[in-house]
Amino acid sequence: MRTREALIRSAAEIFHDEGFHAAALTTISSRAGVSNGALHFHFASKAALADAVEEAAADVLRAVVGRWDGGPPGVLQCLVNATHELACALQNDVVLRAGFELSREAGRQPRTDLRLCWQNWVTDMVGRAGRGGELRESVAPESAVAAVVAATSGFEVLGMRNQAWLSRSTVAQFWLLLLPALAPAPHAGLWQAEGSWTGTATG
Amino acid sequence: MRTREALIRSAAEIFHDEGFHAAALTTISSRAGVSNGALHFHFASKAALADAVEEAAADVLRAVVGRWDGGPPGVLQCLVNATHELACALQNDVVLRAGFELSREAGRQPRTDLRLCWQNWVTDMVGRAGRGGELRESVAPESAVAAVVAATSGFEVLGMRNQAWLSRSTVAQFWLLLLPALAPAPHAGLWQAEGSWTGTATG
Numbered sequence: 001m002r003t004r005e006a007l008i009r010s011a012a013e014i015f016h017d018e019g020f021h022a023a024a025l026t027t028i029s030s031r032a033g034v035s036n037g038a039l040h041f042h043f044a045s046k047a048a049l050a051d052a053v054e055e056a057a058a059d060v061l062r063a064v065v066g067r068w069d070g071g072p073p074g075v076l077q078c079l080v081n082a083t084h085e086l087a088c089a090l091q092n093d094v095v096l097r098a099g100f101e102l103s104r105e106a107g108r109q110p111r112t113d114l115r116l117c118w119q120n121w122v123t124d125m126v127g128r129a130g131r132g133g134e135l136r137e138s139v140a141p142e143s144a145v146a147a148v149v150a151a152t153s154g155f156e157v158l159g160m161r162n163q164a165w166l167s168r169s170t171v172a173q174f175w176l177l178l179l180p181a182l183a184p185a186p187h188a189g190l191w192q193a194e195g196s197w198t199g200t201a202t203g
Numbered sequence: 204m205r206t207r208e209a210l211i212r213s214a215a216e217i218f219h220d221e222g223f224h225a226a227a228l229t230t231i232s233s234r235a236g237v238s239n240g241a242l243h244f245h246f247a248s249k250a251a252l253a254d255a256v257e258e259a260a261a262d263v264l265r266a267v268v269g270r271w272d273g274g275p276p277g278v279l280q281c282l283v284n285a286t287h288e289l290a291c292a293l294q295n296d297v298v299l300r301a302g303f304e305l306s307r308e309a310g311r312q313p314r315t316d317l318r319l320c321w322q323n324w325v326t327d328m329v330g331r332a333g334r335g336g337e338l339r340e341s342v343a344p345e346s347a348v349a350a351v352v353a354a355t356s357g358f359e360v361l362g363m364r365n366q367a368w369l370s371r372s373t374v375a376q377f378w379l380l381l382l383p384a385l386a387p388a389p390h391a392g393l394w395q396a397e398g399s400w401t402g403t404a405t406g
Contacts, residue, residue, distance in 0.1 A: 019309035021224030104360055106222035106304065115361065143376040147354060150361065150368070150377060154353030157307055157360045158318065165353070173346040174353060181384040 004042045006032040008056050011049045012098035020050055020105045050102050051111040057099020058112045064089055065121045073196050075129040076183060079122065080175050083152055084195035086118075087166040090156055100156050119149045129182075136184050144182055151178075168194060207245045209235040211259050214252045215301035223253055223308045253305050254314040260302020261315045267292055268324045276399050278332040279386060282325065283378050286355055287398035289321075290369040293359055303359050322352045332385075339387050347385055354381075371397060 010032035014023045025046055029039040043049040064085050068078040089096050103110040126144045129135050135144065151174050159166035175193035183191060213235035217226045228249055232242040246252040267288050271281040292299050306313040329347045332338050338347065354377050362369035378396035386394060 016309060019222075019224055019311075021222050022310050101309065104307075104363060106219060106363075107225050108222075113364075115364075139380065140376065143380045146373050146376040147380050150354040150357030151350060152353075153357035153360050154355065157356050158353065160307055160309075161316075161318075170349050173343065173349040177342065177346045177350050177381065177384050181380050 003032070003034055003038055004052075007034065007039055007042055007049065008052050009095060012053050012057075012095040015050065015053065015098045016094055016101060020046070020102060020108060025049075047108075050108070053095060054099045054102050054110060054112045054114065057096045057102075057114055058117060060089060060093055060096045060099075061086070061114055061117055065118075070128065074134060074191075075125055075132055076134045076179070077191050077196055079125045079129070079148065080179070080191060080193065081195045082121075082125075083148070083175070084168060084171050086152065087155055087159070087171050088168070090159060091163055091166045097160075101160070104157075115149075115153060118152065119145070122148050122152075133184070135182055139182055147178060171195075206235070206237055206241055207255075210237065210242055210245055210252065211255050212298060215256050215260075215298040218253065218256065219297055219301045219304060223249070223305060223311060228252075250311075253311070256298060257302045257305050257313060257315045257317065260299045260305075260317055261320060263292060263296055263299045263302075264289070264317055264320055268321075273331065277337060277394075278328055278335055279337045279382070280394050280399055282328045282332070282351065283382070283394065283396065284398045285324075285328075286351070286378070287371060287374050289355065290358055290362070290374050291371070293362060294366055294369045300363075304363070307360075318352075318356060321355065322348070325351050325355075336387070338385055342385055350381060374398075 007028065011023070011028045014028050014031060018027075023046065025039060026036060028049070029036050032039075039049075043052065065082055067085070068082040070078060073081065090100070099112075099114050102108065103112075103114045123141075123145050126135070126141045126148070130141050135141070155165050155171060155174075164170060172194040175191075179191050179193055210231065214226070214231045217231050217234060221230075226249065228242060229239060231252070232239050235242075242252075246255065268285050270288070271285040273281055276284065293303070302315075302317050305311065306315075306317050326344075326348050329338070329344045329351070333342075333344050338344070358368050358374065367373060375397040378394075382394050382396055
């Protein structure tokens with residue numbers, strides 16, 4: 001089991017540095033400190049290894065959104081907090097980062113589409129915010145979903161070359177602008193654009 | 204010259220379908236209807252071909268933003284219109300699409316970073332909108348830039364698997380939400396989220 005995890009982590013690092021197509025299995029096994037035979041014992045092919053990286057990344061994503069599935073801070077604040085925690089995790093967790101990158105690799109059909117998982121969760125949260133009176137009546141839920149999913153996907157892809165896009169301050173800039181447009185006026189001041197989460201996000 | 208253009212277009216199609224690393228030069232030359240020798244006469248390597256695709260895509264991007272560099276509709280409306288025209292062009296112009304995809308290819312340093320060109324243009328436009336009184340005083344220009352650049356990058360990357368993200372209605376949903384947050388209240392109703400551009404965007 002430990003070997004399998006070391007291989008997934010090593011594959012994520014190499015996929016992130018060199019891309020899925022350029023990555024060589026021998027580089028992956030040697031970075032994991034195991035033989036090629038051990039790699040082939042756990043994974044039949046590079047594609048199977050990529051599927052495993054994506055699945056491990058999906059576990060990380062589910063854990064992030066699972067922590068913000070409603071509760072005391074309110075649905076909208078949970079959504080804000082989850083975007084901050086996701087951005088932070090994308091900086092620090094190479095498996096999560098490689099999972100997102102794999103899901104937009106040309107010529108490869110994602111097994112677990114992380115972007116779609118995220119979109120489904122955001123759609124659910126926006127729907128709950130609307131039913132709970134946390135959205136302005138004039139806001140179409142699909143507008144809110146489009147803005148949040150597009151912006152977070154943008155932070156992820158821009159963060160690939162420049163991690164400042166994943167910093168707490170950049171994500172907060174987005175919410176500073178969007179929260180007053182989403183939340184009914186009497187409540188707008190209650191939400192914290194920088195997140196009410198005391199994680200270790202940088203920036 | 205016609206051969207060179209055919210090769211750039213063919214390379215863009217193959218890079219888009221198969222990814223830069225997986226793409227074979229023989230597939231590119233045969234789709235362009237030319238010999239391998241002709242390809243090597245024009246391009247010393249696959250990397251040189253990718254640089255040429257990126258440069259041709261940058262020309263398309265410059266033409267798009269050049270059409271919306273201020274003028275009668277106002278700076279903010281020009282910015283809205285340019286995002287619509289960019290989304291439309293990403294659906295219809297494989298060279299532009301491949302250029303953006305190349306700029307986020309792992310293990311490849313972009314020669315002309317299209318995302319950075321776009322970000323610089325948006326930053327300039329937001330600055331001009333602010334100086335011209337088209338932004339609310341409470342809006343920090345960097346918030347507006349972060350939101351617009353992140354969302355448009357998200358539309359591009361999400362549009363790779365699902366073109367609905369590049370449709371006029373999706374881009375308009377984003378602006379419907381953002382414009383009232385950006386523009387001073389008396390003017391907010393003057394801007395058209397769906398663009399004041401009569402292009403051929405679908406959706």
